[in-house]
Amino acid sequence: MFGIGGGELIFIMFIVLMLFGSDKIPEIARTMGKAMAQLKNATNDIKSEIQKGADNSGFDAKTLGDLRVNLTSEVTKMKENLLGDTSQFHDMAGNITSEINKAKDNMLGDVNASVESTKEIIDDIPGPIKRQM
Structure with a gap:
């Protein structure tokens, strides 16, 4: 004891x-x-x-248990709603990322095209000294 x-x-x-x-x-x-x-x-x-x-105030084990179950279910619903809202943000972030990647690819394509055209112009220049690239 x-x-x-x-x-x-x-x-x-x-x-x-x-x-x-x-x-x-x-x-x-x-x-x-x-x-x-x-x-x-x-x-x-x-x-x-x-x-x-506790008996006089109306609290008993069953009432408290029901209250706990209700609170737990409400908290679970709120958690699911918040997680659902964050999935929308993830989708938006994915869309923004794909748009940025498309713009980057377009810019790289334009820069590469400019470099190639500049190389062709330099190659076409006549004379004894040519720049090598």
Whole structure:
């Protein structure tokens, strides 16, 4: 109950016997028993008062359980709605990325075409010194 082994209990009883003597031990045991009974009664009274208060206010285990289930389902719905909304953002980001890639490819094509036409112009230049590219 208190995590005390047999040897420890015997040692404690020996110390109590040495401190109080054999004639006072029954009186101490009665006092300790009464104190434990009073503590148990006080604990039971507190439990019953809490239970009565919960019953009077309309809270019982079933109502609280239903409330928990409802709250859990509402939180789950909100989570799903938020995740659904983020998928729209992912789609938009994908569309934007594809548009940027198309624009980049068009620009690269234009630059490559300009480079090729410039090379052709340079190759067509007559003279003793040609630039090599």
